[in-house]
Amino acid sequence: MHNPQLNKNGELTHLLSTEGLPAAILTQILDTAASFMEVSSRDVKKVPLLRGKSVFNLFFENSTRTRTTFEIAAKRLSADVINLDITRSSTAKGETLLDTIDNLCAMDANLFVVRHASSGAPYLIAEHLRKIGRDDIHVVNAGDGRHAHPTQGLLDMYTIRHYKKDFTQLRVAIVGDILHSRVARSDIHALTTLGVPEVRAIGPETLLPKYLDKLGVHVYHDMAAGLRDCDVVIMLRLQNERMNGALLPSAGEYFRHYGLTPQMLAQAKPDAIVMHPGPMNRGVEIHSAVADGPQAVILPQVTFGIAVRMAVMSIVAGN
Amino acid sequence: MTLLPDSLPDAEAQCQQLAEAIRPSLSKNPALVGIFSGGVWIAERLRALLGLADEIGMIDVSFYRDDFAEKGLHPQCRPTTIPFDVQDRHIILVDDVLYTGRTTRAAINELFDYGRPASVQLAVLADRGGRELPIDKSFEAWEVTLGEGANLVLESNPQGLLAWRLENA
Numbered sequence: 001m002h003n004p005q006l007n008k009n010g011e012l013t014h015l016l017s018t019e020g021l022p023a024a025i026l027t028q029i030l031d032t033a034a035s036f037m038e039v040s041s042r043d044v045k046k047v048p049l050l051r052g053k054s055v056f057n058l059f060f061e062n063s064t065r066t067r068t069t070f071e072i073a074a075k076r077l078s079a080d081v082i083n084l085d086i087t088r089s090s091t092a093k094g095e096t097l098l099d100t101i102d103n104l105c106a107m108d109a110n111l112f113v114v115r116h117a118s119s120g121a122p123y124l125i126a127e128h129l130r131k132i133g134r135d136d137i138h139v140v141n142a143g144d145g146r147h148a149h150p151t152q153g154l155l156d157m158y159t160i161r162h163y164k165k166d167f168t169q170l171r172v173a174i175v176g177d178i179l180h181s182r183v184a185r186s187d188i189h190a191l192t193t194l195g196v197p198e199v200r201a202i203g204p205e206t207l208l209p210k211y212l213d214k215l216g217v218h219v220y221h222d223m224a225a226g227l228r229d230c231d232v233v234i235m236l237r238l239q240n241e242r243m244n245g246a247l248l249p250s251a252g253e254y255f256r257h258y259g260l261t262p263q264m265l266a267q268a269k270p271d272a273i274v275m276h277p278g279p280m281n282r283g284v285e286i287h288s289a290v291a292d293g294p295q296a297v298i299l300p301q302v303t304f305g306i307a308v309r310m311a312v313m314s315i316v317a318g319n
Numbered sequence: 320m321t322l323l324p325d326s327l328p329d330a331e332a333q334c335q336q337l338a339e340a341i342r343p344s345l346s347k348n349p350a351l352v353g354i355f356s357g358g359v360w361i362a363e364r365l366r367a368l369l370g371l372a373d374e375i376g377m378i379d380v381s382f383y384r385d386d387f388a389e390k391g392l393h394p395q396c397r398p399t400t401i402p403f404d405v406q407d408r409h410i411i412l413v414d415d416v417l418y419t420g421r422t423t424r425a426a427i428n429e430l431f432d433y434g435r436p437a438s439v440q441l442a443v444l445a446d447r448g449g450r451e452l453p454i455d456k457s458f459e460a461w462e463v464t465l466g467e468g469a470n471l472v473l474e475s476n477p478q479g480l481l482a483w484r485l486e487n488a
Contacts, residue, residue: 011391028394035379038398044432047382049392314382318391 004126007135011319014126014139015312017148018190026194030158032311033304039076040307049314050079053110057083058100059142060116065278065302066142066152070113073309079111097121098128105129111138111317119145138316140309146182151312152277153186155305157194159297160232162304163273167191173200173226173268175258176236176285177207183277184236188215202226203258206247223258227267235260235276238285251284261287265295273297330473330481333444333460334361338368340458341442345369347409349440352376354426355397357415357473360481361444365413376401378412383425399429406434411457415473417443420454445483447471 003020007013012025039047055074059067067083074081095103097116104112114122122141129137143149157167164170172191178184178201191199192215201212202220212219220226227233238254248254265274274286274296282288290296341349350373353362362375381396412426423441430436440457447465465471470486 032392032396035381035396035398038400039382042432043434046432048428049382049387314392318387 004123004130007319009319012315013135013319014122014141015150015316016122016126016139016141018150018153018186018193019148020189021193023193023195026154026157026190029154029308029311029315030161032315033154033158033307036076036307036310036314037304039310040303045076046078047076048078050074050077050110050317053077053079053317054108055079055081055111055113055313056104056109057081057142058086058104058112058114058116059084060086060114060121061143063115063143065305066115067113069302069305070140070142070151070309073306073313074111074113076306077310077314079313097124101125101128102132105132105134105137109137111140111313113140113142114144115142116144119147121145138313138319140312140316143182146180147185149182149186149277151305151309152183153190154312155301155308156183156187156234156275156277157190158304158308159273159275159301162300163297164231167194167196170196170231171198171200171229172196172232172234173202173220173230174234174236175202175223175226175260177238178203178212178236179207179209180239181236184234187234188212188217192216200226200230204248204254223264224267227264230268230272233260233265233268233272233274235274235280235286237277237279238281240281251281255284259283259285259287260290262289262293265290265293271295275301278302327483327485328461330444330483331364334364334481335368336460337361337442337444337458338365340460341365341411342369344409344411344440345371347438349409349411350376350403351411351413352378352401352426352430354412354414354422355379356475357444357481358413360473360475361415361442362413364481365442374402375413376403376410378426378429380422380425380429383429385421385425401430401433404434405430405436407437408434409438409440410436411440411442413442415444416471417441417446417454417456417459418449420450420452423454424452444473445471 005014005016071081121144122139126139174184200218276298351362353359359377366375378399379397381393442458443456445461446459447463468488472484474484
C-alpha cells in the first residue's frame with residue numbers, strides 16, 4: 001500500500017502520523033533528536049541545516065506550546081519562520097485550504113507545519129503537493145482533529161527512552177479522554193511499533209474508543225488496577241467542554257475516579273515516570289503534588305519536544 | 320602507483336607516528352577534537368600517547384555538511400561533545416582521511432559555534448590528495464595517491480585495533 005509519508009526510496013518526506021511508520025524511521029528520529037539536544041545546550045543554539053528555507057506555521061486551530069516549539073525548532077535549524085494568523089487571514093474570508101497552500105507555494109514555501117481541527121487536513125495538503133508535482137515541499141502534522149499528533153507522540157517516545165532506555169520491557173498506561181485524543185492515538189501506534197509489550201488505556205467507558213482492543217491495548221475502567229506496576233503513566237488533558245455534556249457527570253467526580261493523586265500513583269512502580277502533553281488541568285486530571293513531584297517529567301517533555309521537532313523537520317526537508 | 324589492498328600500512332603504527340609529529344607542539348597545551356568515526360578513534364590514541372589531560376572532543380558534522388540539499392541528513396548522526404572550553408584554546412582537529420576538505424570545512428564551522436579558538440590545526444592519518452577547498456593538514460602520517468573510484472576506510476576490528484580497508488567503487 002502506498003504510504004503518503006514516504007518517498008519512493010522509503011524515506012520520510014512528510015510526517016503525518018506515527019501509524020504505519022517502520023521502527024527504523026522512528027528510531028532514526030529519536031537518535032537524530034539526541035544530537036539536537038546537544039545543539040540546544042550550546043551557547044550558539046543554531047545549526048545551518050535549513051538556511052534559506054522557509055517554514056510556514058499554519059495553525060488553523062489554537063496552540064501556544066506546539067506552535068512555539070515548532071518555531072524555536074525551525075529557528076535553531078536556521079530556517080525562516082512565518083507564522084500565519086489563520087483566524088485573521090484569507091481562510092476567514094472564504095479561501096479554501098488548497099488555495100491557501102497554492103499561494104504559499106508561490107511564496108516559495110519549503111515546509112508546512114499544519115494544525116487543523118479536521119482529521120486528515122495534512123494528508124490532503126500532502127496529496128495536493130504530490131499532484132501538482134511539488135515533491136520538494138514537505139508537510140509536518142502538528143495535530144489534526146482527533147486523528148494524530150505525531151511530533152507529540154515522538155517526543156513522548158523520546159522522553160520514555162530517555163528515562164527508561166529500553167522499550168521492550170515496559171508497561172505503559174495512558175489515562176483519560178482517549179476517545180478525543182490524537183496524542184493517545186499517536187502514542188499507541190509508536191509504543192506498539194517500538195516494541196512496548198503492554199499498553200494500557202484507563203478511563204471511563206464514555207471516553208474510551210471501541211477500537212482499542214484491536215490495537216492490542218488493555219482496557220481498564222478502574223484507575224488503581226490499571227496503574228498497578230506501570231513504568232510510565234501518560235496523563236491526558238480533560239477538555240473542559242467534555243465535562244458539561246453527557247460524557248461526564250462533573251470535574252469533581254472525574255477527579256475522584258481518574259485524577260492522578262500521590263495515592264493513586266503509588267500503585268505504579270516506585271520509579272514510574274508521569275507524563276502529560278499539556279496544558280494541564282490541576283485538580284481535574286492531575287493533583288499538584290504529582291504534577292510538581294519528583295516523578296513528573298512534564299517540563300523535560302517540552303524541552304525534548306524542540307529537539308524532536310528539529311529532527312523531524314531536518315529529516316523530511318532532506319528527503 | 321596502484322595501492323594493493325594487502326600492502327596497506329599498519330594504522331596503529333601510523334597513530335604513533337602522528338603522535339610524534341604533534342609532540343613538539345605540546346607546549347601550547349592543545350586540545351584534541353576527533354571527527355566521527357575514524358577521527359575519534361585516532362584522537363583517543365593520540366591523547367593516550369601524548370598524555371593529554373583533557374578529554375577529547377567529538378564532532379559529528381552531519382548538521383554542517385554542504386551536501387544536505389543533495390543527500391539529506393545522514394541517517395546515523397551522533398551528538399557532538401566538546402568537554403572543554405573552545406574559547407582561546409589551541410585545537411587540533413583529528414580525522415582519518417583528508418580528501419576533498421569538505422568535512423574539515425564543516426568541522427571548523429561547527430567548532431566556531433562553541434567559541435573562538437586561539438588556533439585550529441588538522442592532524443590526519445592519511446592525505447589522499449584531491450582537495451576541492453583551500454584546506455591543508457598540519458600533521459600527517461601517510462601521503463597516498465588513489466584513483467577517484469577508490470575509497471580508503473579506517474575500521475576498528477573486533478580486537479579494537481585500527482586497520483585500513485580499500486574499497487573500489
